Amino acid sequence: MSHVPQVKIPATYMRGGTSKGVFFRLQDLPQSCQVPGEARDRLFMRVIGSPDPYAAHIDGMGGATSSTSKCVILSKSSQADHDVDYLYGQVAIDKAFVDWSGNCGNLSTAAGAFAIHAGLVDPARIPEHGTCQVRIWQANIQKTIIAHVPVSNGQVQETGDFELDGVTFPAAEIVLEFLEPSDDGEEGGSMFPTGNLIDDLEVPGIGTLKATLISAGIPAVFVDAEAIGYQGTELREDINGNPEALARFEAIRIAGALRMGLIKTPEEAATRQHTPKIAFVTSAKDYRASSGKVVRASEVDLLVRALSMGKLHHAMMGTAAVAIGTAAAIPGTLVNLAAGGEARSAVRFGHPSGTLRVGAEAARDGDEWRVTKAIMSRSARVLMEGWVRVPGDAF
Template sequence: MTDPQAQVRIPATYMRGGTSKGVFFRLDDLPERCRVPGEARDRLFQRVIGSPDPYAAHIDGMGGATSSTSKCVILSKSCRPEHDVDYLYGQVSIDQPFVDWSGNCGNLTTAVGAFAIHAGLIDAERVPDSGVCAVRIWQANIGKTIVAHVPVTNGQVQETGNFELDGVTFPAAEIMLEFLDPSDDGEAGSALFPTGNLVDDLAVPEGVVKGGVLKATMISAGIPTVFVNAADIGYTGTELREHINGDPQALARFEQIRVAAALRMGLIAKPEDAATRQHTPKIAFVAPPREYTTSSGRAVAAGDVDLLVRALSMGRLHHAMMGTAAVAIATAAAIPGTLVNLAAGGGERKAVRFGHPSGTLRVGAEARRVDGQWTITKAIMSRSARILMEGWVRVPGDAF
């Protein structure tokens, strides 16, 4: 029996992936009772991050008290043919006692490829001495394949470089991600558009919008996401975090939209279920290009972008853009008639550059119609990753 007075040491690696950070574990390094889904694993990850924290500070844990920094990842060698690793992602709630396993983190997917090589989970013959290693990832949360193209120098992951990613302070080496067949064909019983429509009239409370009806594109690609027009809810698409996150009434309205969309998309059975499914769906608002100033004070001209997008994660406006939401943006932009596509000017598009609070990001997707239905073969974007610390994370023995 574990001594409740003693701290348990667990091998772990703290990594940045894209504009997120998380604690990475090899499955075999976890305490035995945490190697399977359940309460023990959830309690362990909550304690590692420092949740639930009524102070919303994560002083007593590895989390950073934001949706971008309250994450844990488990990796193991894959038994699936043509895959190298299985990747499981847990979004740890900051102030509530639960871990949301309902979706993926696209930003941390970048770090998955790098960590898999660092941790020896990739067969040695597949890692070049110098070049690019294609790490074939099975994303276990959503049952999808992602390929991370990781640069390698002298047999080791190359982490430094000149690739700049808005929302990340320092440059690093570029890692290109391919999200194969990113549309959701899982729990909602649908493919790309859960409702069957490119644009829906979404019923919302009168307090959200006059008349109680809001135009929305609800899509399941990368992660289930609901897009609405910024102008329809009183915004311009140029807002920064402080404009939204400092307004409790605005956050409450966004949550009402998210809950309405979750019900319409078949992700929850009743409104109360949304409280323990904060990670999905995402809620985002879009607008045509216009000049704005980023959170770092840099000016973005209207001509620099195809459209503007702001997205919320775990109830707060994201400081940049979630990687999975970027896949949803790329996918929706590629399909004529969605709100995202229309905000970008309409027509057929294979790629867009969108403006977010920290700057801009270019994403692409390959869309085609099959038997009258839209399908996406893959979505592509570039990110970077870096190990910040490696060793052991410690938690009290009675924490899990």
């Protein structure tokens, strides 16, 4: 009996922010996977180890969480004044699909570093010492991200003393600028798709909730923690082991997606798990983070907890942080009210692993709010590089 041998594909395993993913250069992928379609999706699922009914990813590179079941493709940019095109795929854990509907802000950090590692940035633009501005075209959402990557001896500097809550060890700081992060693109929406800073969101089986529906960084649905029975201090174990709670959050997410025009029927939400995000907010208060560290109310402006791919995130998604910073900058949103209700250009929020600061520049443009830039700091590091192997008939 003959067996199909494994094939090996050049790949790099990287941490970016509080996420991890498998990075590929487009040119290194098998020919059938260099274009969007079933072959690419099947390859990425096999690389990660999905779908996995055991939800463990034992037979793949994934880590069985939304933060670690990710693949990235980079190529020289097709856009003027950009260095690279960055395409992100969120691989479902127990279902057979890859969600291409949004970006990963955490891995945007690693995309900037990988672009230099992989030889995709013009060497003339890389200083011997200093900072390289990597101009990234985020192909999923058609937006520009500028990654300020530290360089030492002409190479990406990865070690340093920048500490990021949710990441065990310090590393070099990479500053990200998300330019024009509000959604005015292909899905036709404004930053506030309903035109309201706060909506009355009718959720079947739950009732009517106040919600801020915003598309900035990533489409997101914000609700008040106390209105759904939470304190805003919860950690993963408080929610992820409760199927009823997760079902309620999914119901809220689906109602928000329908109201934002992201889906036409509730059934479509099953194939759009990555977006929108669902998060709950409350005013600042003391709590104990997952590391055991006590976060004091005086250290933060508000508390935020967010779900990704149906589970409470262990820290905060980078794109959701952009949405938080943007909403906090606009007086009258639920996020802004939880932070005290005043105009602000930056906010520090508490999440399950600690705190994070994000800045946003918001201004009125006629009847619309417009955000020109959101800024935050993350870090990235190559964990392993070489080849990833998959069975030859996997794609």
